[in-house]
Amino acid sequence: MLTASDGPRGLAVLGSPIAHSQSPALHAAAYRELGLPWSYDRAEVTPATLGDYVQSRPDDWRGLSLTMPLKQSVLPLVSSMDEIARLTGAANTILFDTDASGRRELRGFNTDVIGIVRALTAAGTSNARSVLVWGGGATAASAVVAAAELGADVVTVQVREPARAEQLIGLGHAVGLRVEIRSFQDEVSERPDLVISTLPGSAGADGGANRIVRGKGTARAAADGILLLDVAYDPWPTEVVKVWDARGGAMGRTASHNVLSGLAMLVHQALLQVRIFVTGDPERELPDEPAVLGAMLAAVGLDASGRPV
Structure with a gap:
């Protein structure tokens, strides 16, 4: 030392x-x-x-x-x-x-992996059976491994180009869970126990955040107060967080209750x-x-x- x-x-x-x-x-x-x-x-x-x-x-x-x-x-x-x-x-x-x-x-x-796990645990989320991840880059890979640490069985990864994130399927096998790769245009019908956005803070600034935070399962997660960890923190709130909070707002939720910024991670x-x-x-x-x-x-x-x- x-x-x-x-x-x-x-x-x-x-x-x-x-x-x-x-x-x-x-x-x-x-x-x-x-x-x-x-x-x-x-x-x-x-x-x-x-x-x-x-x-x-x-x-x-x-x-x-x-x-x-x-x-x-x-x-x-x-x-x-x-x-x-x-x-x-x-x-x-x-x-x-x-x-x-x-x-x-x-x-x-x-x-990054342990940083994600510790930040989520400190915020009150220490386990999750199903996890939704937005983005398919290096931090998304860490999010998949972190999901395994939290006891997940399945991780759904949504990206713009699914073919560019296929390596995450093998990573999921290596850590004992199933990874499903989907486009942002695909419907997420099942409610996840946790959502992690690994997208840049500028993502969705062109109005695309509404295309990212969509689907019945995602809307239900926001309304139920399921935690969203957005690894970005500048600018804050991100466009993704604004849309997520609007979904939860319909049930009286606010970002302070079910959103964690990347600063915690x-x-x-x-x-x-x-x-x-x-x-x-x-x-x-x-x-x-x-x-x-x-x-x-x-x-x-x-x-x-x-x-x-």
Whole structure:
């Protein structure tokens, strides 16, 4: 475990776009609570520039957080990855480590899965037999594995182009559940126990949100107060959340009751990243971890359930 006596370390979150990211606020709060003199920045990086950026990091750098569109692009750069990253084909965390000969090596991790599970559990949803996922990218893969952790039997994935999400069927088999791929134009007739949107925050801004949040099963879920986790958080509320809330509003529901923003997931996955950067192990708890988590939640204005204070 690294301590303040080991000196400053550099870290950053990479992605495109990245200006909206709240990761710097979260990590700064964590390292301040831990008494570590570490810096954590953000950088606009694309798949084309990722390799050069990673290779140019100085020796005192400890790691990187990765968001869209880099979670899959980074895999050829790592020398090892944890089981969840291998399963999902996506890594959102890179640890700068050294091999037996003292040379730098990159270790890849996926903290999105546990981040989703912990955020949902904190919000009161610790199990779900059927899950509806919107979107088919890297975060959708994490949502499928998270659904398995919650005890799901079936996950319905809705996307614009079903052929581009077929790899999620095999992922479902690997974690013991059935994945059904459907178009947004298909009717969702059965009410899911949980809905996860992995779409960009801008999705549906052209009026398409009404085509996404549709079908009898989806409308029933909104009206019954079934939780929607929207992994986006800027802009907020998203167009998808606005339509979802309108569906629930017909039964007197409001977004604060049955919607969770991506900030909650971001906090919990970031806590696991802090574990990795400080201890080298996502399963090893931090010193006084409840205080660290509390500081991170406060940094983005959330209570223990992941909802705005």
